[in-house]
Amino acid sequence: MPDTTGYDVAAIREDFPILARQIGDVPLVYLDSANTSQKPAAVIDAIDAHYRAHNANVARAMHTLGGEATAAFEGARAKVAAFIGAAGPEEVVFTKNASEALNLAAYTLGSRLQPGDEIVISVMEHHSNIVPWQLAAERTGAVLRWFDITDDGRLDLAKAEAENLINERTKVVSITAVSNVLGTVNPVADIAAQAHAVGAVMVVDAAQAVPYAGVKVEALGADLVSFTGHKMLGPTGIGVLWGRYDLLADLPPFLGGGEMINVVKLTGSTYATPPHRFEAGTPPIAEAVGLGAAIDYLNEIGIENIALHEERITAYALTRIAAVPGLKLLGPTRPVDRSGAISFTLSTADGEEIHPHDIMQLLDSRGIAVRGGHHCARPLHERLGIVASTRASLYLYTTTAEVDALADGLVYVANFFGGKR
Amino acid sequence: MPDTTGYDVAAIREDFPILARQIGDVPLVYLDSANTSQKPAAVIDAIDAHYRAHNANVARAMHTLGGEATAAFEGARAKVAAFIGAAGPEEVVFTKNASEALNLAAYTLGSRLQPGDEIVISVMEHHSNIVPWQLAAERTGAVLRWFDITDDGRLDLAKAEAENLINERTKVVSITAVSNVLGTVNPVADIAAQAHAVGAVMVVDAAQAVPYAGVKVEALGADLVSFTGHKMLGPTGIGVLWGRYDLLADLPPFLGGGEMINVVKLTGSTYATPPHRFEAGTPPIAEAVGLGAAIDYLNEIGIENIALHEERITAYALTRIAAVPGLKLLGPTRPVDRSGAISFTLSTADGEEIHPHDIMQLLDSRGIAVRGGHHCARPLHERLGIVASTRASLYLYTTTAEVDALADGLVYVANFFGGKR
């Protein structure tokens, strides 16, 4: 049913084959898109067609198939560049996922770090934006420092200022644009300005932002931005590191191998210019084709329409879920600077907290897919004083009926473990 | 037409949709499988079906779809383990390609290296088994030393012995099982024994061996073995590092992020046991499913039947191609310890060497796909005193008719550039 703005969620759902699936004998209610998104037929078919008719290695293969595969692969790079407003395709490095992109950043920026230099991240980061910096700090003697959060789940900017968190020793600041647990949208452009004021490099983990918000790298004010294909309707096996070209050109190689070289000699090698310098070996070719098709699909629906849908369905879900007895929302409770990852804890009527695994399991028996655990953000959970939480996450294909099913399911869960069976 | 052994190449070709393709108005003759292999419908369909019905993130997602995706992903790991005769699935690390696998080896083994330690590789290595070690040597002060080759394109074991190449300072030996240019099959088990005798770790680049020969890691005698999905009928975006479990368990993490951790705290993290320690972030899930299907397909045909076909078609091709006037084969000219990558140079009747790009381009106009260049093995070409070569590479679907088309095409090329137009 098209809503008044013409956003036709029913028609969109038709494009996603898996959404017709039954779980046991009930229909699938997929509310785990922050974990990975489902794929429209257009993406699946593009990968299929690539393997059936155009498969070849790229760059090094110059025959007709090689030319076709290279054009498709580099064409996908250009689509990504346009989608995020990069200055050009040469600023787009393909990696295997967002985690590799962040490790690429941490290894190459790490090569410039010295003991006493500071790296600033936040307690709400995903492990993929924590561990690479911990490892870089161990390798170099740099010090890792943390943004704390406020009680309503936003970066505690006041405390950071009071602590002089970003200062003349700061060399790297790496912050998520959107929390994958709290849904918080962070003021990365402001933080980037602070980082730049002290000469630090600003890295933005945009894994949860690019799929929804239509990120433009210029507006983020960042120097490096990472994201991942599988959360934005694309395939697994592909991620992106965008970088300002002059910064990329200045960074040393990370992985060595075929395609990233200029001249290899016994006595040493010289390296290709970006982006190829950072793409050792056969790249994710079919995956790039799939990601390109995903971007075409997102553009067709319109990222601003998706953002609007996300805003509305999030607002609806916040109200609907917050009304479940015994439920406590984590993160911002109002749909302002708030994306569609909604985490919470749930207690029975007698006040016993129900473990997320148990919530997830009972919801699953009703076809509802949510995630229970620490969502790869253990420091955040520790900061919140809990071990784990349950997360429902919404996307362009999520309906109000699905949110209703979740809310009803949660009431059922609370009753089940409360003894009202 | 089944041959006398029952190997039915025509039936096999039916399984590969792309082999029905026309290039312009002539049929495709794909002789570039050492660059990347084509995919049977079974592989393409497995990926398709995964996205249509079972897509979810693994490990962290515990709902029904998550369980299905995890079972498929870990099931693929078990298939790989069985295929290479690993002690168990926990010895199989999924990477993005063979190059990442070799970098993983070089970074983690590199963490143990000190100035004066020696790393031994060979001049016939692919850049992906050279540059990671050059970078590791730069980081650590270790010395990189090289196996030379003999004039017929085999490892010069006598010279290595005379030079005491592998000695008490040697900490790592990394050698390709099969040369991607010369087709040479190297005596890796013997070299592994030498490496182990001095306490060095033996790494084998099996990218060109696993697809054809049915590698069993036990027989290689290696400690770490790398290979890549896209050369063995599988998708792009996935590679493998196999390791002896006790060695893997001893290696530090490489990429940091989600899924590779045990506990993440502000003050530092502890890491998962192998293989997960080395798989940061969302892994190549659909790609693993595709690789699993590729292994099923290879098993169905029988890797020993594929090896036999490879041997015969290589023998046929060596004879047929060597007979082309002006053609000079690189590497072993007899089909003994020799796989189906056949590289050569070609000259006109008046003795002018024709550039591989020109050869490749004219062959392409006849639908024949070969590769021209240094095949990511520039040091080898330098050692051979040439800049580039042309390579035809054969696989389970290659026919004698295709080899004939190549031989005829090469005669045509020599005449074209020789002025007989």
Place this chain on the structure above:
Amino acid sequence: MSVEAMYQEIILDHYKAKHHSGLREPFGAEVTHVNPSCGDEVVMRVALDGDRITDVSYSGVGCSISQASTSVMTDLVIGKTVPEALSLLADFTEMMHSQGRYEPDEERLEDAVAFVGVSQFPARVKCALLGWSAFKDAAAQALAAEGQE
């Protein structure tokens, strides 16, 4: 089977009133085990007299399955010898990996038979095994410590 059937009354009862819960003295060894995908943790102590298990005490956070399984385990192993306990662990582990195709011996496994249904939910097998594997680890360490005395 339905998920409601998986959550047998026995499991929920143990979850709501855990047996032998809390950390007690004396003990021969203490270990901490973690389920990294959810952060669930158990701290476990084992006290021995020779190879006889005199006490198993624990604290931790976890889902109903892991909590109940740990509770059931303590009922089973306290008073037994380490070899007897490890033999029960072997049976329990086999049952948990059977995907529901195991006929548990109720004489031996007592309340633990209730977990056969859980074995049909692969994602939860790890939960059911968390306390048992912590026990195995702690018992091995306690035995080694006994040997040194």
Place this chain on the structure above:
Amino acid sequence: MSVEAMYQEIILDHYKAKHHSGLREPFGAEVTHVNPSCGDEVVMRVALDGDRITDVSYSGVGCSISQASTSVMTDLVIGKTVPEALSLLADFTEMMHSQGRYEPDEERLEDAVAFVGVSQFPARVKCALLGWSAFKDAAAQALAAEGQE
């Protein structure tokens, strides 16, 4: 178009008898450019008198397209001023990226018009540009060196 048509007579003639080939003195700057995917290399020298190009000399290995293109380029630029040469380079580059949709001005580009067909083979565009981009680099360095004298 057919590949045989791509290999125009003009191209093959330049390939077989390269104009201005070999490295000569004097020169204002020398550069080496490489096509990393195949290893093709060109060493190029440019000699200037003020901003007028008095000689372009080169050696290297490469395919017929890169060799012929370099040969054609030397015919075009020797005797011209650096700005004139760069303007020709701009035209040639535009033609090479046109995928065959460029109407070259034969008055200006002379033998280089033969390469319009090559622009339909994207993999070969890099080959055709190798010598030109080496020239551009060498000319810039030679100009800078002139300025310092």
